[in-house]
Amino acid sequence: MTAAERLDATFAALADSTRRAILARLAQGGASVAELAEPFAMSQPAISKHLKVLEHAGLISTVQDAQRRPRKIEGARLGEATAWLEEYRQFWESRYSALDELLSELQAKSPTKPAKSKRPPRRTR
């Protein structure tokens, strides 16, 4: 799979609340199909279908040598999706920074109305 195909598969797999709930459960530790099906009003075959989508996307894997073949979460693909989104967050953060600078400028111009800021004040050494 190319990087674009991996992102396609990852985002498509994440576009379903049952599959996101399965990932949330697996984030607590490995679980069998029966264990994963339990909290949902869904048959094991229906859950297996969702697991296939997650496994195809590389978001989970099956522990082959264990008797009950538990599924476990795989971090790499979610990391790639996060990295893609991070680029956009940085973009907005720089815009927020620009807004922050503007607010600082306005604050400097009217010192009687200090703007609230989450940042600690800069110390002069």
Place this chain on the structure above:
Amino acid sequence: MTAAERLDATFAALADSTRRAILARLAQGGASVAELAEPFAMSQPAISKHLKVLEHAGLISTVQDAQRRPRKIEGARLGEATAWLEEYRQFWESRYSALDELLSELQAKSPTKPAKSKRPPRRTR
């Protein structure tokens, strides 16, 4: 839309490389349908279809009062998707930290074989 429905729509919209490329273009600034269609071997109606998916997911919006009705990127939904993924990253990072601690312990037990570490050595004051 509920939070789950918003994540469904966001991740589904992101599961297509053309739509991700459109967002990358819009991250540079607003653009009309004609401008967005230009770099792709795609008709304007085909691009409009992708824009509808992005707009339904709240990832872009149309500047209504402008003549050429440019599209612009909307940060909130991508922020929500990032926040969802962040929870998993923190989970892996804590596992990496646990591995890091284990390596430090092994290093302390066999001081003749110092393990490589990206972290600067701790200074004693």
